[in-house]
Amino acid sequence: MTKRVVIVGGGWSGCSAAITARNAGADEVVVLERSDELLGAGIVGGIMRNNGRYTAAEEMIALGAGDLFEVCDDHSLHHNLDFPGHKHSWLYNVNTIANGVRDALLAHDIEIWFTSRVNGLHQSDGSIDSVELDSGAIIEGDCFIDATGSVGGQSWCTDNGNGCVMCVVRCPTFGPRVSLSGLAGLTEREGRRPDGSLGAVSGSVKLNKETMDPKLVAELDANGVIIVPMPQSLINHQKLTTKACQQYALPAYAENLVVLDTGQAKAVTPYMPLHEIRQIPGFETVRYEDPYAGTVGNSIRYAAMVRREDTMKVIDGPDNLFCCGEKSGLLVGHTEAIVTGALAGHNAVRALAGLELIEIPVDLATGYGVKYTTEGMETEEGMGKKYTYSGSFLFDAMIEEGLYTTDHGVIADRVQATGMNGVFAHKVT
Amino acid sequence: MAYMITAQCINCSACEMDCPVRAIGRGPSQYVIDSSVCIDCAGYFDEPRCKRACPVDACVPERAHYMHRAAALANRGAPPLVLTRETPLGRVLVTSGDSAVAAPLKSRVATDPENSSTHD
Ligand SMILES: Cc1cc2nc3c(=O)[nH]c(=O)nc-3n(C[C@H](O)[C@H](O)[C@H](O)COP(=O)(O)OP(=O)(O)OC[C@H]3O[C@@H](n4cnc5c(N)ncnc54)[C@H](O)[C@@H]3O)c2cc1C
Ligand code: SF4
Numbered sequence: 001m002t003k004r005v006v007i008v009g010g011g012w013s014g015c016s017a018a019i020t021a022r023n024a025g026a027d028e029v030v031v032l033e034r035s036d037e038l039l040g041a042g043i044v045g046g047i048m049r050n051n052g053r054y055t056a057a058e059e060m061i062a063l064g065a066g067d068l069f070e071v072c073d074d075h076s077l078h079h080n081l082d083f084p085g086h087k088h089s090w091l092y093n094v095n096t097i098a099n100g101v102r103d104a105l106l107a108h109d110i111e112i113w114f115t116s117r118v119n120g121l122h123q124s125d126g127s128i129d130s131v132e133l134d135s136g137a138i139i140e141g142d143c144f145i146d147a148t149g150s151v152g153g154q155s156w157c158t159d160n161g162n163g164c165v166m167c168v169v170r171c172p173t174f175g176p177r178v179s180l181s182g183l184a185g186l187t188e189r190e191g192r193r194p195d196g197s198l199g200a201v202s203g204s205v206k207l208n209k210e211t212m213d214p215k216l217v218a219e220l221d222a223n224g225v226i227i228v229p230m231p232q233s234l235i236n237h238q239k240l241t242t243k244a245c246q247q248y249a250l251p252a253y254a255e256n257l258v259v260l261d262t263g264q265a266k267a268v269t270p271y272m273p274l275h276e277i278r279q280i281p282g283f284e285t286v287r288y289e290d291p292y293a294g295t296v297g298n299s300i301r302y303a304a305m306v307r308r309e310d311t312m313k314v315i316d317g318p319d320n321l322f323c324c325g326e327k328s329g330l331l332v333g334h335t336e337a338i339v340t341g342a343l344a345g346h347n348a349v350r351a352l353a354g355l356e357l358i359e360i361p362v363d364l365a366t367g368y369g370v371k372y373t374t375e376g377m378e379t380e381e382g383m384g385k386k387y388t389y390s391g392s393f394l395f396d397a398m399i400e401e402g403l404y405t406t407d408h409g410v411i412a413d414r415v416q417a418t419g420m421n422g423v424f425a426h427k428v429t
Numbered sequence: 430m431a432y433m434i435t436a437q438c439i440n441c442s443a444c445e446m447d448c449p450v451r452a453i454g455r456g457p458s459q460y461v462i463d464s465s466v467c468i469d470c471a472g473y474f475d476e477p478r479c480k481r482a483c484p485v486d487a488c489v490p491e492r493a494h495y496m497h498r499a500a501a502l503a504n505r506g507a508p509p510l511v512l513t514r515e516t517p518l519g520r521v522l523v524t525s526g527d528s529a530v531a532a533p534l535k536s537r538v539a540t541d542p543e544n545s546s547t548h549d
């Protein structure tokens with residue numbers, strides 16, 4: 001019998017799930033994406049392999065889920081770059097990455113549906129039978145993965161931010177995120193900021209290179225990073241507490257404008273009035289690339305997370321529903337989305353084959369991070385944090401546990417010792 | 430009877446503030462009306478307030494089996510664009526009628542290929 005896995009959301013996590021589901025033996029894998037491009041909120045990203053993400057990336061490659069890391073590596077503009085608080089980062093080109101990921105998915109014979117927003121769901125006997133698109137089309141499936149992310153919905157950006165600022169998610173055009181778990185009737189959890197308000201403001205913006213001083217651009221292109229001191233009048237430490245990315249909540253980011261070369265100029269600040277950025281030497285005529293209205297705010301994330309096991313199976317939901325990425329918890333980043341996505345896709349096929357679901361063991365940094373996040377989110381304090389292999393609490397804990405390393409040999413041995421070498425690359429039966 | 434909000438909701442929150450009995454709140458992906466609280470504005474206004482406030486006509490009398498079939502504002506009516514290994518640039522999928530079951534192209538059952546215009 002033909003088994004079909006339907007993935008709702010084409011961000012990093014959904015794309016990762018698609019590949020492992022296919023490799024695990026799903027006959028048909030369909031990714032439904034509401035917009036006209038893959039990678040969702042992640043298309044503004046660019047930073048890979050910084051700090052503990054290096055360990056995580058190499059573990060995933062050894063575990064057999066290396067496809068997307070290879071695409072990122074292929075599209076990398078800068079290797080082993082250091083910038084404040086972050087070591088050995090690889091920066092990929094955000095202008096070309098989505099096509100690279102698309103081609104990788106198509107090469108795996110995965111179907112990608114664009115302008116296909118899911119806004120309805122049909123269930124019977126505790127299982128999802130099909131999902132329904134805005135257009136009325138019904139897509140049947142055997143197993144479903146909620147990879148809808150946690151960003152989007154104008155009301156979120158209005159109530160918990162400064163309104164829609166027209167980010168790449170483009171809710172007014174493609175319609176807001178609709179959560180699959182939400183449609184299944186599950187209650188979703190909301191992350192909090194230290195001041196108690198809901199969600200978190202995305203922590204970086206893209207600036208248009210052509211509107212920057214050519215000398216700065218040349219330096220940026222050559223070195224991958226420029227650290228431009230801010231005029232004293234602009235230094236605003238307060239702003240750091242609102243950011244999604246705790247790994248960048250360091251004083252260096254308040255005192256300087258840190259800009260990374262991701263093909264575009266990625267400025268590590270959640271938002272900043274244009275007239276203020278233009279007071280920084282070299283940025284006199286700069287324009288925003290994303291969000292268009294970066295003067296007043298940024299997108300709000302971590303608004304809708306669902307309870308799940310560390311296998312990524314949704315708890316108390318339909319029996320054929322998995323989740324991954326930001327939907328699966330306060331995990332920030334592409335690497336984190338790829339890890340949880342790989343689990344969701346692989347386990348979806350295991351579930352269809354009636355096999356026991358797998359977790360990544362805590363002896364590996366990747367598995368440790370998943371468990372650490374699950375446990376952290378059980379406390380109120382933990383719901384006010386963000387979790388990433390690249391910095392902050394989780395990275396500190398990884399170092400303490402001796403899990404952080406960039407030694408490929410050590411990583412290969414550790415993965416070998418778990419007996420899970422290549423597990424995500426192989427059919428489950 | 431009560432009113433309900435269809436999937437056309439763009440989450441603008443206009444209705445929430447206007448409802449005289451505070452029956453409207455934000456749901457997981459759009460605004461929702463608590464049908465046990467909604468009184469169709471009887472005694473307050475001649476016409477339900479949300480119906481009047483909503484910029485996209487998403488507030489309608491409640492139906493028992495609402496299936497989100499109304500043409501949604503989202504995507505401005507753009508039909509799905511399906512990419513496969515064989516058609517990497519995509520094919521526009523035209524589904525006809527309410528009952529269209531759009532199986533993935535590989536094992537399409539109910540969608541007539543005649544109705545799909547190619548894009549590549
Ligand atoms: C501005 C910014 C910069 C960032 N920079 C970095 C970085 O440099 N490095 C890094 O590692 N991480 C970065 N991150 C974080 C990282 O991008 C995210 O944590 C990660 O990509 C989340 O992936 P996801 O798949 O969970 O969600 P998303 O990327 O949000 O993807 C969800 C997808 O689901 C789609 N969708 C939603 N609802 C529906 C529906 N009903 N039907 C169909 N489709 C639907 C959306 O359109 C979207 O494509 C950044 C994030 C932002 C916002
Ligand atoms: S800022 Fe982005 S996520 Fe927020 S409402 Fe606007 S388009 Fe959607």
Ligand code: SF4
Binds near residue numbers: 438482487488
């Ligand atoms: S007024 Fe209409 S669009 Fe706005 S929140 Fe209410 S139902 Fe949704």
